[in-house]
Amino acid sequence: MSSIKQNIEQVISQITSATEKCGRTADSVQLLAVSKTKPIVAIEEAIDAGQFAFGENYVQEGVEKVQHFATSPQADKLSWHFIGPIQSNKTRQIAEHFDWVHSVDRAKIARRLSEQRPEDMPPLNILLQVNTSAEASKSGVTFDELATLADEIAAMPNILLRGLMSIPQKADDYDSQYAAFHALAEAQKALKGKHPQLDTLSMGMSGDMEAAIAAGSSIVRIGTAIFGARDYGTKQ
Ligand SMILES: *Cc1c(COP(=O)(O)O)cnc(C)c1O
Numbered sequence: 734m735s736s737i738k739q740n741i742e743q744v745i746s747q748i749t750s751a752t753e754k755c756g757r758t759a760d761s762v763q764l765l766a767v768s769k770t771k772p773i774v775a776i777e778e779a780i781d782a783g784q785f786a787f788g789e790n791y792v793q794e795g796v797e798k799v800q801h802f803a804t805s806p807q808a809d810k811l812s813w814h815f816i817g818p819i820q821s822n823k824t825r826q827i828a829e830h831f832d833w834v835h836s837v838d839r840a841k842i843a844r845r846l847s848e849q850r851p852e853d854m855p856p857l858n859i860l861l862q863v864n865t866s867a868e869a870s871k872s873g874v875t876f877d878e879l880a881t882l883a884d885e886i887a888a889m890p891n892i893l894l895r896g897l898m899s900i901p902q903k904a905d906d907y908d909s910q911y912a913a914f915h916a917l918a919e920a921q922k923a924l925k926g927k928h929p930q931l932d933t934l935s936m937g938m939s940g941d942m943e944a945a946i947a948a949g950s951s952i953v954r955i956g957t958a959i960f961g962a963r964d965y966g967t968k969q
Contacts, residue, residue: 737775738782740959741766748953751946762946765814765935767956769794770963773801779959785810788835788954790817792826799830816898816935816954818872825849833858835898835935835954838874843886850891857892860935863920865913866902873899876920883924896933896951897921903940910941914948921949 735743741764749759767788768776776787776798785807789795792815799813814833819842827834828849837843837859850857861882864873874882879897887894897920901913914936925931937945937953945953957963 737778737959740961741779741782741784744955744958747942748946751943754943755947757946762950763952765816765952765954766959767816767954768798768960769817769956770965771960773798775960776802780805780807780811784959786812786814788814788816788956789831790815792817792823796826796830821845828857829854831857833860833895835860836862836872837886838862838864838872838882840882840885843889843892847889847892852891858895858933859886859892860896860898860933861886861894863897863899863917865899865917876916879920880924880927883928887928894928894931896931896935897924898935900938901936901941905940907944910944911948914941914945914950918949 744764748762748764752759752762763786765786765788766779766784769790789798795815802808802811812832813830814835815827815831816835819827819836821842824842824845828846829851834846834857838861843859846857861879862873863879864875867875883894897917899917904910917936918934921931921934933951934949935952935954937950939955939958942953
């Protein structure tokens with residue numbers, strides 16, 4: 734079995750070759766290691782390998798990890814991204830512990846994050862989750878509602894609207910993967926007229942990273958390829 738360190742090196746080399754293929758620089762794409770359901774020791778191993786950005790989906794589990802690593806020697810380098818569905822009774826915990834939230838799709842949630850972000854912390858970085866596949870079952874704002882939501886959220890204090898995120902419907906062929914990511918990148922471009930600070934596109938996972946990077950991704954979210962398969966136990 735390969736180690737977490739080897740897996741990270743492998744993923745980084747995939748990112749690098751994907752950026753080279755489309756003429757981007759390797760450092761224009763950030764690797765977010767999705768550590769949901771994985772233990773503290775797995776995150777420690779990733780940190781030892783030089784990985785400092787982590788994504789979590791479950792509030793309580795994520796907060797415990799943030800608190801654990803707050804006293805680690807690498808604490809200042811770490812960034813914690815909340816990427817899971819958000820219930821309104823959990824926003825305070827997110828606002829008080831995370832650096833980024835990728836999964837905002839309602840003004841109500843953003844307003845609570847804004848109100849609950851402690852004054853002594855930097856603004857919370859926000860990405861709007863967009864439903865690029867128009868599937869009723871998936872969360873995310875539709876393209877039609879996006880501009881209005883962005884205007885509303887960009888005006889809120891203590892949070893900073895930084896860009897868009899999507900989890901497109903699984904597609905095996907490059908062209909359909911690319912089409913969904915390109916649509917998200919175009920939506921961001923359109924929003925930038927009014928919101929020039931938008932600089933982040935969270936798109937691409939293990940199976941569709943190359944298409945996402947070609948379409949302009951700046952954060953790829955990778956879990957299994959780094960930490961191995963997840964055991965959900967009682968979760969979900
Ligand atoms: C779990 C998760 C990932 C990582 O998925 P893997 O298939 O393990 O790489 C990425 N993004 C989101 C939003 C997730 O929930």
